[in-house]
Amino acid sequence: MDLEEVETVAVLGAGTMGHGIAEVAALAGFDVALRDIKEEFVRAGHERIEASLSELAERDEVTTDEADAALDRIEPVVEMEAAVSDADAVIESVPEKRDVKRNVYREVGQYLGEEAILTTNTSALSVTELSEVIERPEDFCGMHFFNPPVRMQLVEVTPGAYTHDGTVETVMALARAMGKTPMRISRDEPGFVVNRVVAPLLNEAAWLVHDGVASAEEVDATARYGIGLPSGVLRLADDIGLDVLADVLGYLHEEFGPAYEPCPLLAEHVEAGDLGEKTGAGFYGYDEEGRPSSEISSDAIREDVERRLLAVMANETAKLVGADVASPTEIDEALMLGAGFPEGPGTLADRAGLTSLYETLAERQADAPRYAPAEALVERAGAGENFHNDFSETDSESFSDLSIEIVDRVGHVTLDRPHRRNTITRDLLDELVEAVETLEDDPEVRAILLTGAGEGAFSAGADVQRIAGDADAIDGVELARKGQRAFASLEKCDMPVVAGIGGDCFGGGMELAAAADLRVAAHDAELGQTEHEFGLLPGWGGTQRLPDLIGESRATEVILTAARYDAETMATYGFVNEVVDGDDVTERALDVARDLSAGPPIAQRYTKRAIRAGRQSREAGLEVEAHAFGQLLNTEDIVEGVAAYLGDHEPTFEGK
Numbered sequence: 001m002d003l004e005e006v007e008t009v010a011v012l013g014a015g016t017m018g019h020g021i022a023e024v025a026a027l028a029g030f031d032v033a034l035r036d037i038k039e040e041f042v043r044a045g046h047e048r049i050e051a052s053l054s055e056l057a058e059r060d061e062v063t064t065d066e067a068d069a070a071l072d073r074i075e076p077v078v079e080m081e082a083a084v085s086d087a088d089a090v091i092e093s094v095p096e097k098r099d100v101k102r103n104v105y106r107e108v109g110q111y112l113g114e115e116a117i118l119t120t121n122t123s124a125l126s127v128t129e130l131s132e133v134i135e136r137p138e139d140f141c142g143m144h145f146f147n148p149p150v151r152m153q154l155v156e157v158t159p160g161a162y163t164h165d166g167t168v169e170t171v172m173a174l175a176r177a178m179g180k181t182p183m184r185i186s187r188d189e190p191g192f193v194v195n196r197v198v199a200p201l202l203n204e205a206a207w208l209v210h211d212g213v214a215s216a217e218e219v220d221a222t223a224r225y226g227i228g229l230p231s232g233v234l235r236l237a238d239d240i241g242l243d244v245l246a247d248v249l250g251y252l253h254e255e256f257g258p259a260y261e262p263c264p265l266l267a268e269h270v271e272a273g274d275l276g277e278k279t280g281a282g283f284y285g286y287d288e289e290g291r292p293s294s295e296i297s298s299d300a301i302r303e304d305v306e307r308r309l310l311a312v313m314a315n316e317t318a319k320l321v322g323a324d325v326a327s328p329t330e331i332d333e334a335l336m337l338g339a340g341f342p343e344g345p346g347t348l349a350d351r352a353g354l355t356s357l358y359e360t361l362a363e364r365q366a367d368a369p370r371y372a373p374a375e376a377l378v379e380r381a382g383a384g385e386n387f388h389n390d391f392s393e394t395d396s397e398s399f400s401d402l403s404i405e406i407v408d409r410v411g412h413v414t415l416d417r418p419h420r421r422n423t424i425t426r427d428l429l430d431e432l433v434e435a436v437e438t439l440e441d442d443p444e445v446r447a448i449l450l451t452g453a454g455e456g457a458f459s460a461g462a463d464v465q466r467i468a469g470d471a472d473a474i475d476g477v478e479l480a481r482k483g484q485r486a487f488a489s490l491e492k493c494d495m496p497v498v499a500g501i502g503g504d505c506f507g508g509g510m511e512l513a514a515a516a517d518l519r520v521a522a523h524d525a526e527l528g529q530t531e532h533e534f535g536l537l538p539g540w541g542g543t544q545r546l547p548d549l550i551g552e553s554r555a556t557e558v559i560l561t562a563a564r565y566d567a568e569t570m571a572t573y574g575f576v577n578e579v580v581d582g583d584d585v586t587e588r589a590l591d592v593a594r595d596l597s598a599g600p601p602i603a604q605r606y607t608k609r610a611i612r613a614g615r616q617s618r619e620a621g622l623e624v625e626a627h628a629f630g631q632l633l634n635t636e637d638i639v640e641g642v643a644a645y646l647g648d649h650e651p652t653f654e655g656k
């Protein structure tokens, strides 16, 4: 069956995942049958969808009409025949028990049309094993969504041993039609990619508490503020459900042996009925609104805990790479899109140093077999290699948080953290300085263009989650200086710099744009110095550069109100030079940069310097201006400029 033939989708199971998948399918325009074994379960799922759709409408993510239409497309049913007999695609999302799923498939088989495809949202079980009770295993495939489906981008598409390629293609296309990013998993190994990393990570977090090495608060503080995992790890376990986690780990343990021995704390919580947020208790207590009993404090980071969590993630990444389940890049992408990691486990491990993470595992191996280093990790660490050693493909520098491309004579720098709205970390600041140096050293490059990757964001400013980890005042001062120096390197660069603002441009993102020479913004971009919302101030040059650009009165208004402005208003304030249609912003900003790259380099350099000097004092500025004027009279560029004027042709400035 091709995607074009899919009109009706049946979702089996109206629980946490099932209702979310049904919502996404309905929003994508499919007719949906939502089925569960009892009327009350289906009704509860339907109510959750209704609540979620009205929340989306309140947040203007969909219109009220779209939300109403999506709800109308969902038919709650209890009878299996009514659910699947007209379905073109079935997504099974019943509890993670092999026998329960197999029984459902047997029942589905009695009513399913001959052409229909059957998929499973299993997060860990072998697709091949599940398919063994299915009449047409060639039309069966793994289609694993992440929680909550309406927000999480990834769908792991895992073919079993009997799945036809055509079925995989249709499932990939169906995921795309539902607005998701499908990733084809090369091998049907239990846990696929995301759970294979996340489950052992959460297990290790639980062991740390169980063994009395660290408190839950310390483990989560380290995960959130040290490593940058937004939900912490034990909090994430509570969110997933300790019963679900225990099941996944139990299965991995059964399949792969002692490396996945579940921490006894999980079974203890499950036996006590404390399954996490959904029951109001787990590693933390939760109130009726799902708010945890205690906040994760940023001053409880533990270096030893960080190393253990990173070492376990590195080991799992190596196992997946070694077994050809996915490449380091795919694993990184899967964890970012499916688990909301700010960076993938391969990148995090590379940064921490594979050799030292290997040593952490090797030292601990005597305590428990789960630390046995994977062969692929031993090899890489032994050879001094990283997961991402293939940087040699880019000729000089290797960047992970931004990318550089030379287009004509423009060095195009793209902030490349789209999953977190291109927020700015310490690493990104370091890379920005390196990128500017690289471009300045390249004689072919005569202008810089700065944009943000993905749709809808130039940069949402400093990654506040990471900043909150810098509770120490000295560290905070250093962080401010780091940003100031990085943005100054852009401002002081001799070439013209253009910022193409394609969407959200807040806080440090706006300070970065202010360090450019010209700003082209999309019509629907929003800008603001929103630091006061967080009890911060624009610490990356914003209190100085913004008044220089738009005057003290407006700058004070922008900073003190922390308001979010549209691009037109920012153009009237003098911050934005040009406002264009959203789709055109990169192209137009590139045109501006391209035009500037044809300008006279020495005159451009001195103009920037004179303007900067003038900010210190008018006299200093005029002095630079006068000397520069004198120097320019002695250049080949002025000869070319005058000749071009007299000869009525475009000048070719060489910067000599």
Ligand SMILES: C/C=C/C(=O)SCCNC(=O)CCNC(=O)[C@H](O)C(C)(C)COP(=O)(O)OP(=O)(O)OC[C@H]1O[C@@H](n2cnc3c(N)ncnc32)[C@H](O)[C@@H]1OP(=O)(O)O
Pocket: 230, 340, 419, 420, 421, 423, 460, 461, 462, 463, 464, 465, 483, 504, 506, 507, 508, 509, 530, 531, 533, 534, 536, 537, 538, 539, 540
């Ligand atoms: C010296 C400098 C200081 C500063 O820069 S202070 C920070 C100033 N920045 C801001 O005020 C912007 C804060 N962010 C927002 O208001 C919203 O976000 C946006 C309007 C930019 C986007 O909203 P939406 O489209 O609804 O997306 P989403 O779900 O809110 O964000 C997507 C993911 O990006 C993360 N994120 C966004 N901004 C930041 C940030 N500044 N620091 C850390 N993370 C951020 C979110 O948390 C989320 O992540 P998940 O998908 O894991 O939930």
